[in-house]
Amino acid sequence: MTTGLKIAFLPLTDAAVLVAAREQGFAEEEGLALDLVRTTSWATLRDRLVFGQVHAAHMLAPLAVAVTLGLSQQAAPLAAPYKLNVNGNMLVMASGFAAALDPDLAARLADPLGTAHDFAAAIGLWRRKPVIGVVHRFSSHAIMLRYWLASAGVDPDRDVVLRVLPPSLTVEAIRAGEIDGFIAGEPWGSAAVDAGLAETVAIGERIWRRGVEKVLAFREPWLEGNPDTVDRLLRALVRAAAWCDDPGNHPALAVLLADPRYVDQPADCILRALSGQIIARTGQPPISSPDFMLFSREATPFPWRSQALWIYSQLVRWNMVAHDAATVAKAGAVFRPDIFRRALAGSNVPMPGASMKLEGAVHMPLAVGSRQGELTLGPDHFFDGRVFDPERIDDFLASFTPSR
Template identity: 65%
Template sequence: MTPLSIAFLPLTDSAPIVVAAELGFAEAEGLALTLVRDTSWATVRDRLVYGQVQAAHLLAPLAVAVTLGLSQTPCAIAAPFKLNDNGNALTLSAEFAAALDPDPRNRVDDPEATAHDFAAAIGLHHRKPIIGIVHRFSSHALMLRYWLGYAGVNPDRDVTLRVLPPSLMTEALRAGEIDGFIAGEPWSSVAVNEGLGEIAAAGATIWKRGVEKVLATRADWAQANPDALDRLVRALAKAASWCDDPANRDALATLLARAEFVGRPAPLIAQALAGRMPLQKGSEPVEIPDFMVFNRGAANFPWRSQALWIYSQFVRWGMVAASPDSERAAAGVFRSDLYRRALAGAGTPMPGASMKVEGALSEPLRAGSHSGSLTLAPDRFFDGKTFDPEAISVYLKSLETPISR
């Protein structure tokens, strides 16, 4: 057996890694996985960068940021497998949410109107709104910026974005230190269940197929250990498929509820897995289609175009200067070549291309595949824009960014 250590945070989207370790998928590939539970993304990042673990459950934008040297000395990261699409939500205090549409369902269903309501509420609040984010380079923070920017809000001027570990969001909301937060599950469900906040928006309604977490390794480790990496990707592919099967939801929620993993009640975890969530304490659950996706619709394929969308947002918000070298490095983080190599003989349907125009699909689309039948899921952005990875500068010019620098 090949021993591998993987760092993770106690979040519902760690599920494929937990399932691979606990239900025999890794063992079947000759791997003995040790899961290292952490509390902050900075710690997970450092464990990976400094070689304390061989792989990590990581925010997709953080993998790109580490490669570009935006949070420390550059370290090339390889992400050969996406663990999930979506799975996050924006939760606001009752006081702040009261300035939005009174029907919580309308807020989630109409992200355009809710963004404008949020913008209008800023001036009515007793202070500049403080919104918790799990990391500056998180999928959630970029989605929040994108959503606010649509309504003319400058997230670097009009609100305060405060970085907190996901597990501390609810206590910060309870103490009045923040006015809301955007984070992965189960933390929005916990906040609603405890009467601390109301869900006002979901990542799945901002970008129907928003890139979320990835399996990350150091690029030099991936190059030196191709066989072990291939076996890990195969184990995760089988685990992700198991996680996405509705028949396994209760068992998955029970597994994740264990103290060594997510450590929260199984019913709270299960509602996000099912995409049926109450938006206020005591309210009936509402359906949010594809709230969290582990496998279907090519969710595990590391599209280089999605890495470039992340890069485009870094450029948009002044986090990195645009350059051909940075663009090339960002695209190279998502390793579709390694995904294809690992699953070549497994009969896994996979796209024939490594990039696509993001946001162009409003309906499911049968796509060309090297094996089997592949249907790509709708991937629209809420504002109807599309992202062509071959025309990033044109895309950025189309965004009226209220940035003040």
């Protein structure tokens, strides 16, 4: 018997695994009929999930933590047993602003620390505080932007204006001069570059080599009450993710995503994030960034609890939540490696033995213990060299005090 599942998503390239699961038959093989509900704001995606209009959602990982902690309207315990991708964000700034940065685009993207300092200097040259669009306060993008700006001594709450707007409105807003740049998931940065309005200033993958991005979020009680359906969905998604990571499938995937029911942007623009060929300024040759957006390899879908706690540490850092032991536990429990293990036991999907790891400690591909299959972790370091130890959150937070 086929089970119908409604899943809300935003028009973004990293909805790819859900789209492929539906369009390439992976969901059907597991007896699931996916109804993908296109949504244009994170608030509405959150409400559809929290109030039960959909079973699951393509959600910003920090938003899933924030909703669980009661920081974003109605509090509700959410559970994320699956990461839909890592990386995939891009910061673009209006050409006028970017003129003050390194004109060598490849060098600019390869050196986030140098570019952050150039950016700090550019703020002084700009006629007013630059207005930077972020898609949500509880987005990986906003957290990454804050982390990056602060490394150069820029206070994101004082020295720039962060304006919230959904990804699909970013290009129009920069055109209208309402914002001077924005950080968003693809293809929106590339769309602004193609429109001749902006240049790439930084890519997420260079700020944190393996940055947590979207998760598949459920209401926790529903997840607990429907183990069979959840497991089938996760198995379908793992296969869809492997299909999405295969370079041979990227052109077909870009065409699928370009459909008006999904991202509704040109396929060639969408393809760049998938294939890691980033055009940083219109008319320039692409810059290769092979890890720009990952879906499958290196056990990308595995929801490391340490990653939920890294997000939590940043919410504390920016005074968005009070720091105490109970909140730490609640935040960490949003990511559900136990469910991932249950769903994929007995498959050949690489399965980490641990649920937490140091974040930012891997500089070279590293073979690690796996309960099944073979697992190699890719480099996951932060551009500033910090390492996050989930057992020592206080020390990590204390390390930021001087720059704040």
